[in-house]
Amino acid sequence: MSSDYARYAVRRVLQAAVVVLLAYVFTFVVISVLPGDPVSNTLRNPENGFTEDEITRIIAYYGLDQPVYVQLWESLTRFLSGDLGVSLRSNLPVSQMLGDVLPSTLRLAGTALVVAVVLAFALAFAVQYLPPRLGQVLRSFPSLFLSVPNFIVGLLLLQVFSFQLGLFRVIDSETPLATFVAAVALGIPVSAQIAEVLIANLDHESRQEYAAVARSRGLGRVRLFWKHLLKPSSLPVVTVIALTVGELLGGSLITEAIFGRAGVGSLVQRSVSTQDLPVLQAVVALAAVVFVVVNLLADLLYPLLDPRVRLDGGRRTGSTTPTTDPVRPQREVVAP
Amino acid sequence: MAPHDRLTTTLPRPRVAAPPRTLLEVEDLSVAYGGHEVVSGVGFSLARGESLALIGESGSGKSTIARALLRLLPAGVGRAAGRVSFDGREVLGLPERQFRPLRGREIGFVPQDPSSSLNAVRTIGRQAEEAAALLDEPDARARTRAVLDTFAQVGLDDPQRVYDSYPHQLSGGMLQRVLVGLAVLPRPALLVADEPTSALDVTIQKRILDLLTELRGTLDISLLLITHDLAVAAERADSLLVLKDGRVQEQGRTASVFAAPASSYTRRLRADVPALNPDRYADLRAVGGGRLAAATGGPKIEVDAVSKTFGDVRAVDDVSFGVEAGTTHALVGESGSGKTTAIRLLLGLDQPDEGRILVAGDELQGRSGASLRAVRRHLQLVYQNPFTSLDPTWRVERLVREPLDRFKVGDKAERRERVREALRSVGLAEHLVRRRPAALSGGQRQRVAIARALVLRPDVIVLDEPTSALDVTVQADIVEVLLRLQAELGLTYVFVSHDLALVRQLAHTVSVMQRGRVVEQGPVAEIFDAPREAYTRSLLDSLPTGLEGPLAT
Numbered sequence: 001m002s003s004d005y006a007r008y009a010v011r012r013v014l015q016a017a018v019v020v021l022l023a024y025v026f027t028f029v030v031i032s033v034l035p036g037d038p039v040s041n042t043l044r045n046p047e048n049g050f051t052e053d054e055i056t057r058i059i060a061y062y063g064l065d066q067p068v069y070v071q072l073w074e075s076l077t078r079f080l081s082g083d084l085g086v087s088l089r090s091n092l093p094v095s096q097m098l099g100d101v102l103p104s105t106l107r108l109a110g111t112a113l114v115v116a117v118v119l120a121f122a123l124a125f126a127v128q129y130l131p132p133r134l135g136q137v138l139r140s141f142p143s144l145f146l147s148v149p150n151f152i153v154g155l156l157l158l159q160v161f162s163f164q165l166g167l168f169r170v171i172d173s174e175t176p177l178a179t180f181v182a183a184v185a186l187g188i189p190v191s192a193q194i195a196e197v198l199i200a201n202l203d204h205e206s207r208q209e210y211a212a213v214a215r216s217r218g219l220g221r222v223r224l225f226w227k228h229l230l231k232p233s234s235l236p237v238v239t240v241i242a243l244t245v246g247e248l249l250g251g252s253l254i255t256e257a258i259f260g261r262a263g264v265g266s267l268v269q270r271s272v273s274t275q276d277l278p279v280l281q282a283v284v285a286l287a288a289v290v291f292v293v294v295n296l297l298a299d300l301l302y303p304l305l306d307p308r309v310r311l312d313g314g315r316r317t318g319s320t321t322p323t324t325d326p327v328r329p330q331r332e333v334v335a336p
Numbered sequence: 337m338a339p340h341d342r343l344t345t346t347l348p349r350p351r352v353a354a355p356p357r358t359l360l361e362v363e364d365l366s367v368a369y370g371g372h373e374v375v376s377g378v379g380f381s382l383a384r385g386e387s388l389a390l391i392g393e394s395g396s397g398k399s400t401i402a403r404a405l406l407r408l409l410p411a412g413v414g415r416a417a418g419r420v421s422f423d424g425r426e427v428l429g430l431p432e433r434q435f436r437p438l439r440g441r442e443i444g445f446v447p448q449d450p451s452s453s454l455n456a457v458r459t460i461g462r463q464a465e466e467a468a469a470l471l472d473e474p475d476a477r478a479r480t481r482a483v484l485d486t487f488a489q490v491g492l493d494d495p496q497r498v499y500d501s502y503p504h505q506l507s508g509g510m511l512q513r514v515l516v517g518l519a520v521l522p523r524p525a526l527l528v529a530d531e532p533t534s535a536l537d538v539t540i541q542k543r544i545l546d547l548l549t550e551l552r553g554t555l556d557i558s559l560l561l562i563t564h565d566l567a568v569a570a571e572r573a574d575s576l577l578v579l580k581d582g583r584v585q586e587q588g589r590t591a592s593v594f595a596a597p598a599s600s601y602t603r604r605l606r607a608d609v610p611a612l613n614p615d616r617y618a619d620l621r622a623v624g625g626g627r628l629a630a631a632t633g634g635p636k637i638e639v640d641a642v643s644k645t646f647g648d649v650r651a652v653d654d655v656s657f658g659v660e661a662g663t664t665h666a667l668v669g670e671s672g673s674g675k676t677t678a679i680r681l682l683l684g685l686d687q688p689d690e691g692r693i694l695v696a697g698d699e700l701q702g703r704s705g706a707s708l709r710a711v712r713r714h715l716q717l718v719y720q721n722p723f724t725s726l727d728p729t730w731r732v733e734r735l736v737r738e739p740l741d742r743f744k745v746g747d748k749a750e751r752r753e754r755v756r757e758a759l760r761s762v763g764l765a766e767h768l769v770r771r772r773p774a775a776l777s778g779g780q781r782q783r784v785a786i787a788r789a790l791v792l793r794p795d796v797i798v799l800d801e802p803t804s805a806l807d808v809t810v811q812a813d814i815v816e817v818l819l820r821l822q823a824e825l826g827l828t829y830v831f832v833s834h835d836l837a838l839v840r841q842l843a844h845t846v847s848v849m850q851r852g853r854v855v856e857q858g859p860v861a862e863i864f865d866a867p868r869e870a871y872t873r874s875l876l877d878s879l880p881t882g883l884e885g886p887l888a889t
Contacts, residue, residue, distance in 0.1 A: 209448075213447050213454070217439065217467050231457050235457070
């Protein structure tokens, strides 16, 4: 296993690196074929008051006088050495701008993920073990969670917790409670996806022969759930969680706007409206890195969790769910 | 192979000297799934230390009765009514909380399919500890020791390895031993075994049944054995109960029911067991036998010193056999003996490393795609499991017509006519052509699979365990269809099976395979009457034969 696992891991890491590079190149190309030249427009705007000397220096710094493929190469090597460039608007290094807003977004997204996972598992457990009639009602919750847009949930929560109950102030949006409330708004639709897969898998697993045989050994329903059903049902959830990270990043954009948080979302919003290309390029690269790394972790974790997965010459084979009827995430996840 | 002579340990529970007392009493038991009654008015009783077999085909309700006794019917769907008393106590109406302590501790359960009956993502040991927890033994190490002792007792060679393994790391026979072990570990008074061997090879089947019989003696356990095989039941049970469509057809002591069945249904079941009726199709089989005797010139199929290696495994090792036109040649052996690889080579699905294969004098190797297709047209396959080999979204008409479409045979009207003809020849009614596989029974599906193989009018049909997924009665129908088609059309069959009784009914010549090699070969009557190899003898001895002696005559 171990040498096979090492081969598998190396293979996955290389694949992940290729994906990040391709994402970077793709964004660069898309931005460079966009109509209009925001750089010289901005620089030559008299209001900004750049001197001709400065304009030449900046254009040379970005290599904008070079052909596109040279620019791409320059940009890529800078990216790989950690230099994300300088904002067109604020003249601050992009890495510094990102560093200012990233902790807030990570706090929000991380809390939202925890909220989503806890909510999903609680819901799945309740569906299985509450009386059938109540369980039936709970089964409709995932669709409900998904069909209510998270800005509505966000506005409702804001109305209740901030304006009615006065538990936190909208102005001071970084308190733990404010973060938690925002995370609930962001986490609810994500929890729906996890819960849906989990509920379907639990249904499927509890109908399996081994579940009946385990009960014939005197196990009660609760012990059956914890000892037998939970693990095989949760294994596919690892993949689902990794996929929902994209959703968390995209959703944080809206959530941050509603709760007035200064996060990556608000930075993106500003940069789009002002065509601040270096910032946008950096944010897309960052999103790609986060998404790829999280999915890489899920892929690396899976063979360690599921004893049936065989790694033949670094490839993952064998079923990832115990039966012929695997339940996979049912929705496409849109990365920001 | 695990030795099966390890059952000599004496076990703590002493034999009760008291006169047999009724352990399980079932009266007027009915079970319904969502309003549809599948078991009606069944009653029987089982004394301590005795064994009772419930016999019936799929859908007869026998497994449902087992589930109802253990109260493991699907929640919310299955509903049982009637009276079940266990050890003098009415248990059917008991609240779940009071019934649960009986499961495992008093009533053990051995399931049908070992491969799906253990949790795939937990080790055997952790699941075994659940059974050990029923022992009332406070010391965890003593419980683990009890698990390992039980594994040794059921004939598992390396208990610690089994304990540490995941289910997918063990063979079906080993898993079934584990499951028997887990069921007997808490020393229950009653063991319910639901087709405990139907997913296993004959020799392993015999060992598991021997094991159950042995444990019943040493541990004084009553056995409720559920099976579709009358011969197995008669060999292993004190009394029999024959079920059809959820109703009791007949019940009584084994000797009387088996020797002189009162109901026509039991008589039919008895007639359908291949091991009890080796000469049932003698007339139809004689047609091919005549062809074998009259054979001149080269055989239809010639497999000459063929070998095939996968990785380190020599799956097929220097195998040769020939099949005369219009006769049946059987390849027999246990799982892993190389029979499946041999027919894959014959069908051209894999290429042999050495040796050559000739069909009607033409060599199979080194052909171009087009000419290989031409050979394949005359070489058709019927796969073992009709539940997975037919596309569930297609209708019968299209399933049977597909080979004609592939080979562009005739026009639309002609294809339709040939589909009709193929379906008629396998005895499928006209109105079934619009059905999808899900709306057909197992026997009907296998007939569709045979019609599909027949529609191109091939010379050779390879039959890969064509009846192993079917009940004995359905199996008998399929065997009859196959033999009739051979007599009428002069088809040549290569028949792969692990069931020697079936081989004796159907085949003219046989090759016995073990670990990729042919160990014995010749006319069926010769091999069966005077087997030279110990391996062949052990296969023959594994056949359940009811009350009479072994099959060898």
